[in-house]
Amino acid sequence: MFGIILNIVLIMLSLNIVICFIRTLIGPSLPDRILALDALGMQLIGVIGVIMIAQDTVAYAEVALVLSILAFIGTVAMSKFIERGVIFDPD
Amino acid sequence: MKQLKTNNVMLHTLVRIVSFVVLAFSIYLFFAGHNNPGGGFIGGLMTAAAFVLLYLSFNMKTLKKALPFNFDLLIGGGLLIAFLTGVTSMLFGFPFLTQFFEYVQIPFMGEVELTTALPFDLGVYLVVLGAALTIILTIAEDDK
Numbered sequence: 001m002f003g004i005i006l007n008i009v010l011i012m013l014s015l016n017i018v019i020c021f022i023r024t025l026i027g028p029s030l031p032d033r034i035l036a037l038d039a040l041g042m043q044l045i046g047v048i049g050v051i052m053i054a055q056d057t058v059a060y061a062e063v064a065l066v067l068s069i070l071a072f073i074g075t076v077a078m079s080k081f082i083e084r085g086v087i088f089d090p091d
Numbered sequence: 092m093k094q095l096k097t098n099n100v101m102l103h104t105l106v107r108i109v110s111f112v113v114l115a116f117s118i119y120l121f122f123a124g125h126n127n128p129g130g131g132f133i134g135g136l137m138t139a140a141a142f143v144l145l146y147l148s149f150n151m152k153t154l155k156k157a158l159p160f161n162f163d164l165l166i167g168g169g170l171l172i173a174f175l176t177g178v179t180s181m182l183f184g185f186p187f188l189t190q191f192f193e194y195v196q197i198p199f200m201g202e203v204e205l206t207t208a209l210p211f212d213l214g215v216y217l218v219v220l221g222a223a224l225t226i227i228l229t230i231a232e233d234d235k
């Protein structure tokens with residue numbers, strides 16, 4: 001029973017990732033694409049968490065941490081780009 | 092057009108905490124290597140990510156004062172450390188890059204595995220950190 005629930009959750013998360021990817025491709029404006037990429041990263045972390053529950057292991061915990069850090073840095077960089085036009089301020 | 096200087100209070104407050112969490116995680120990944128997921132490569136990339144986060148939040152001039160390293164020199168130093176680790180085993184009559192390990196009792200930490208793969212990993216760590224930051228900062232300084 002629990003395995004069936006986990007499979008349903010994985011399928012729903014995969015559909016969410018596909019939807020976010022389509023939004024990233026066709027998104028009319030840049031903020032749409034940034035939000036879609038951020039949500040895609042968070043759903044990837046969710047997939048890793050569900051797989052960790054399904055396989056009863058903690059081996060992928062570092063993967064989830066690295067993914068969340070990289071998604072955070074990417075979102076901050078892109079937000080700063082659309083706000084200021086530059087990513088690194090010279091002074 | 093000169094832009095107004097903005098005061099990103101939220102970004103500064105968050106980055107001051109998060110960057111140290113990322114640095115601690117990178118050190119954990121570095122020492123978890125060669126038996127578990129981790130190692131010099133991903134540890135160096137995470138350290139570079141923490142530095143990039145600092146560069147994003149504060150400006151280049153402040154960070155030049157806060158991190159006065161020449162990141163080009165890190166590439167050469169790391170390569171030298173990795174190479175010397177390989178050569179050391181040749182001095183004792185073993186092939187290049189032979190690795191040894193031993194379990195040592197260290198106070199407060201219990202039994203710890205010490206390997207010669209650790210200095211090699213340190214070299215990889217420095218090379219990855221130097222290369223990633225040199226690439227990112229060169230691109231950033233170029234588009235003025």
